[in-house]
Amino acid sequence: DIQMTQSPSSLSASVGDRVTITCRASQSISRSLNWYQQKPGKAPKFLIYAASTLQSGLPSRFSGSGSGTDFTLTISSLQPEDFASYYCQQSYSSPPTFGQGTKVEIK
Amino acid sequence: EVQLLESGGGLVQSGGSLRLSCAASAFTFSNYVMNWVRQAPGKGLEWVSSISSSGDFTFYADSVKGRFSISRDNSKNTLFLLMNSLRGEDTAVYYCAKGFCDGGTCSWYLFDYWGQGTLVTVSS
Numbered sequence: 001d002i003q004m005t006q007s008p009s010s011l012s013a014s015v016g017d018r019v020t021i022t023c024r025a026s027q028s029i030s031r032s033l034n035w036y037q038q039k040p041g042k043a044p045k046f047l048i049y050a051a052s053t054l055q056s057g058l059p060s061r062f063s064g065s066g067s068g069t070d071f072t073l074t075i076s077s078l079q080p081e082d083f084a085s086y087y088c089q090q091s092y093s094s095p096p097t098f099g100q101g102t103k104v105e106i107k
Numbered sequence: 108e109v110q111l112l113e114s115g116g117g118l119v120q121s122g123g124s125l126r127l128s129c130a131a132s133a134f135t136f137s138n139y140v141m142n143w144v145r146q147a148p149g150k151g152l153e154w155v156s157s158i159s160s161s162g163d164f165t166f167y168a169d170s171v172k173g174r175f176s177i178s179r180d181n182s183k184n185t186l187f188l189l190m191n192s193l194r195g196e197d198t199a200v201y202y203c204a205k206g207f208c209d210g211g212t213c214s215w216y217l218f219d220y221w222g223q224g225t226l227v228t229v230s231s
Contacts, residue, residue, distance in 0.1 A: 038152075043202055045221075049207065091217045095168050096154045096216035097154070099151070
């Protein structure tokens, strides 16, 4: 199975900050990397697919980049509604696997 | 708006069985891969199973293979997960998730809409 490792596991940031979360795959997954946002007690929300394509209707402050084994999710200017956990997930091969999550908290 | 509504969760003894259902609406259910993804309390996300749009093809995580069975009824827009021989480590919120299609290309293992989840608790 492909292991997905996110860093950091948690971070504290202020509204307006630029936030970057990294995700590393244990082997190359080309650009088959997706990002989800999850708020406490809620279902995950689909943010980005194919490493950098923003899901329709989502704010452009979210962006993704990377290929191969190293990927990043960037929030250019953190908003109050962005405080949540973020998960990367590879869809390159079965079984699909998720990172352990990154919790973005209010500083 | 796409809606996925899970039901069937609850408290069950170790070794017991449960059947989860997911009622889908506001999209052409029969055109999409459907999936189950679970989340143990305080933990991350774990893919459980996927089924093709026709129901002809199914895939399972090793952790549930031989114990869980995914199926669908396209005439009723409903997805199922039959869970047998339940263990403590199966305790989780189980989410139904719709497969993603980008234009005419549909992906396995990409989840664009999720239900609110149903909690399964396995007691020993």
